[in-house]
Amino acid sequence: MSKHQHTHDLSCKQLLASIGDYVEGDLAPELCREIERHISECEHCRVVVDTLNKTITLYHASAHEDHVPNGVRGRLFQVLKLDDLLEKKP
Amino acid sequence: MIDETEQPLSLEALRAGDRAEFARLVEAYYTPIYRLALKMLAHEQDAEDVLQSTFLKALQHIGNFEGRASLSTWLYRIAANEALMLLRRKRPEVSIDNEPDDADDNLPLPEQFTDWCCLPEQEFVTAEAKKHLDRAIQTLPEKLRVVFLLRDIEGLSIKETGEALNLTETAVKTRLLRARLALREQLSSYFSERLAPEI
Numbered sequence: 001m002s003k004h005q006h007t008h009d010l011s012c013k014q015l016l017a018s019i020g021d022y023v024e025g026d027l028a029p030e031l032c033r034e035i036e037r038h039i040s041e042c043e044h045c046r047v048v049v050d051t052l053n054k055t056i057t058l059y060h061a062s063a064h065e066d067h068v069p070n071g072v073r074g075r076l077f078q079v080l081k082l083d084d085l086l087e088k089k090p
Numbered sequence: 091m092i093d094e095t096e097q098p099l100s101l102e103a104l105r106a107g108d109r110a111e112f113a114r115l116v117e118a119y120y121t122p123i124y125r126l127a128l129k130m131l132a133h134e135q136d137a138e139d140v141l142q143s144t145f146l147k148a149l150q151h152i153g154n155f156e157g158r159a160s161l162s163t164w165l166y167r168i169a170a171n172e173a174l175m176l177l178r179r180k181r182p183e184v185s186i187d188n189e190p191d192d193a194d195d196n197l198p199l200p201e202q203f204t205d206w207c208c209l210p211e212q213e214f215v216t217a218e219a220k221k222h223l224d225r226a227i228q229t230l231p232e233k234l235r236v237v238f239l240l241r242d243i244e245g246l247s248i249k250e251t252g253e254a255l256n257l258t259e260t261a262v263k264t265r266l267l268r269a270r271l272a273l274r275e276q277l278s279s280y281f282s283e284r285l286a287p288e289i
Contacts, residue, residue, distance in 0.1 A: 016197050020267035024248075047205045048274070054207045055274045056242060058214055062223055063243045068124045072138055076120055077113070079142045080149060085113035 010038045015045050023053055099161060104152050112152070116145055119162060122244055123169045129239050130173040132228050140176060144169040159253045166246065167254040170236050177232055192261045197268065202278030206285055213284050226276035230269050237262055238269035 015038055021027040022035050039046040077086040099118065103111040120141060127140035147168050155164060213219065227235060240251045241262070252262045 013199075016199070016271075020263050020270075023270075024263075044200075044203045047203050048200045050205060050207050051202075051278055052270060052274045055277050056270060058219075058223060058277070059238075059242050059273070061214075062220055063245070064125070065220065066125050066128060068121055069134060072124060072141065073120060075138070076116065076142055076145060080112070080116065080145055082109060082113045082116065085110055087117075 010034045012038075012042065012045055015039075015042075016048075019049065019052065022049070023056060101155070101157055101161070104161075105155065107153065112149060115148070115161065119165050120145070122162075123165060126166065126169055126239055126244060127173050129224070129227055129243060130170075130232070130236060131176065132224075136176055140169060140172045143172045147172070160250070163246065163250045163254050166240060166244065166250075167256075170240070170254055174232060174236065192264045198271065200271065200275065202275050202282065204278055204282040204285065206278060206281035209281055209284055213281070219280075222280045223277070226273050226280075229276060230272055234265050234269040234272065237265040238273070241266050242270070 015035055018027060018031060018035060022032065027035070035049075039049055074083070074086060077083045099115055100108070100111055104115060123144050124137055124141045127137035127144075128134065131137055131140065144165065148165060155161070159167070227238070230238060236255060237251060237257075240246045240254055241248065246254065248259050248262050248266075251257070251266075252259050255262070257265075
């Protein structure tokens with residue numbers, strides 16, 4: 001990943017393979033510590049981990065912003081022949 | 091959307107063909123199903139078609155629903171299949187089956203190393219930023235996009251995402267990581283440009 005010399009055990013490529021479990025919080029504590037040790041010494045990997053976390057956070061935050069356009073709900077109930085059960089939205 | 095936690099849907103009533111209970115099911119899930127379809131297809135009419143075909147299929151098959159997965163996972167499974175079938179009709183090369191590149195030893199290496207996390211928070215919530223987030227999703231291959239949408243937008247667990255897409259948990263995890271890394275590259279390009287130039 002980066003072009004610098006490494007002195008740590010975990011390579012950047014190995015970190016990349018574990019990064020999914022790391023951001024999910026599914027990694028064993030010992031491997032977490034290895035990743036944290038690595039990113040404290042490797043600026044490129046630190047940026048990748050931080051911006052990956054930020055990417056996920058931004059999508060989570062915007063996840064439910066889309067609204068269903070007017071009429072879609074009514075047409076759905078009609079197609080399903082449930083329009084007699086369609087309650088008016090407040 | 092109704093709050094299903096207040097009065098849980100009755101599987102028994104749904105299986106028995108209770109129309110009022112099915113209407114409650116539709117009310118509970120039409121928003122997330124429409125949202126999934128819209129983000130898969132980026133086309134409002136196609137999303138509405140998928141929404142309708144999803145609930146028509148659910149209505150047709152609810153009598154045989156065994157309850158091995160949750161109702162929501164079952165609906166997401168139908169909706170994802172409907173959306174992918176629509177995409178396949180438009181582009182026959184689309185496939186979501188397990189494929190060799192589900193191995194995580196050949197992940198694409200990151201190329202963007204600018205730290206844009208320090209941008210002011212208001213930069214992340216503009217209408218333009220939201221558009222860019224949506225556009226970035228559309229650049230993902232369909233088999234990655236659907237995994238990302240179910241896990242990171244709809245909030246399904248890895249296990250539920252696997253159940254909905256008939257994928258192993260390992261395949262879900264690898265596709266999710268590929269999707270997230272690809273989106274990170276896209277967002278890095280966009281937000282890096284918003285960083286104040288160094289003097």
